[in-house]
Amino acid sequence: KQEVTQIPAALSVPEGENLVLNCSFTDSAIYNLQWFRQDPGKGLTSLLLIQSSQREQTSGRLNASLDKSSGRSTLYIAASQPGDSATYLCAVTGAAGNKLTFGGGTRVLVKP
Amino acid sequence: ETGVTQSPTHLIKTRGQQVTLRCSSQSGHNTVSWYQQALGQGPQFIFQYYREEENGRGNFPPRFSGLQFPNYSSELNVNALELDDSALYLCASSPPLVEVYGYTFGSGTRLTVV
Numbered sequence: 001k002q003e004v005t006q007i008p009a010a011l012s013v014p015e016g017e018n019l020v021l022n023c024s025f026t027d028s029a030i031y032n033l034q035w036f037r038q039d040p041g042k043g044l045t046s047l048l049l050i051q052s053s054q055r056e057q058t059s060g061r062l063n064a065s066l067d068k069s070s071g072r073s074t075l076y077i078a079a080s081q082p083g084d085s086a087t088y089l090c091a092v093t094g095a096a097g098n099k100l101t102f103g104g105g106t107r108v109l110v111k112p
Numbered sequence: 113e114t115g116v117t118q119s120p121t122h123l124i125k126t127r128g129q130q131v132t133l134r135c136s137s138q139s140g141h142n143t144v145s146w147y148q149q150a151l152g153q154g155p156q157f158i159f160q161y162y163r164e165e166e167n168g169r170g171n172f173p174p175r176f177s178g179l180q181f182p183n184y185s186s187e188l189n190v191n192a193l194e195l196d197d198s199a200l201y202l203c204a205s206s207p208p209l210v211e212v213y214g215y216t217f218g219s220g221t222r223l224t225v226v
Contacts, residue, residue, distance in 0.1 A: 004154075031211035043118075043202060043219035044155075051211055089154055097210050098168035099145065102154030 002027045002094055006103035014111050019077040021106045023090035028068045031093040034100070035064050035075050038087045047088075048075070080110045114139060116218035118203050124224045125193050133188045133221045135203030143167070144186040145215065146178060147202040155202055161186055190223075198225045 003026045013019060023033070032051045036044040048057045050066040050073065057064050061078040077084055087107045091100040117136045125131050137144050143162045147155035157170035161180035175191040184205070190197055200222050204215040 032214060034214045036217070041200070041222065044204075044217040046214060046216065049214040091154075093210060093214070096168065098143075098160045098162075099157040099170070100147075100155075100204070100215060101157070104154045 004103040118218035137205035141205035
């Protein structure tokens with residue numbers, strides 16, 4: 001059974017500092033890994049998707065890496081801004097391709 | 113292109129009642145999945161529909177049921193509501209080649225059971 005863990009559960013940084021969010025998963029047989037952002041009470045916004053054959057993806061200030069063999073992914077957010085304050089969730093699509101398994105999320109607060 | 117839309121946005125029901133939540137998938141997407149997200153937790157997979165049939169189910173009782181229609185929209189039905197069913201219900205759609213394109217989520221329906 002796939003299990004996804006995100007550490008830390010919460011993070012508070014001053015504006016301008018780089019953010020590093022960690023995600024680990026137990027079963028390396030995945031189709032892909034997605035990072036999502038969730039604002040309070042809202043739905044999920046997809047940030048980055050890394051296919052199982054890829055090592056990283058980049059979009060603007062965001063960079064995500066994937067190491068399937070060790071079951072880890074890291075999301076880097078450069079030069080954080082107060083608008084980056086949200087909960088960040090990672091999720092893997094299993095080999096059956098029919099569901100996402102989510103971590104518990106990391107709640108980020110960027111202080112002005 | 114329109115994204116995934118869910119209705120209603122909020123709902124209050126009494127324990128024991130039944131509820132139906134609706135989801136319209138993104139254009140070009142043929143698969144719809146439903147997730148339950150309790151406060152402070154990650155979403156939990158309820159089930160997925162593909163070609164109008166259930167294509168995988170999480171650890172949820174049979175009182176959670178669903179439908180997918182020919183236009184790929186979907187409904188989630190929950191019977192005999194319990195207090196613990198209070199949560200944010202998220203719908204996600206995906207195109208063919210989910211490994212390349214992943215899932216797109218709607219804004220969710222906040223269900224409160226009193």
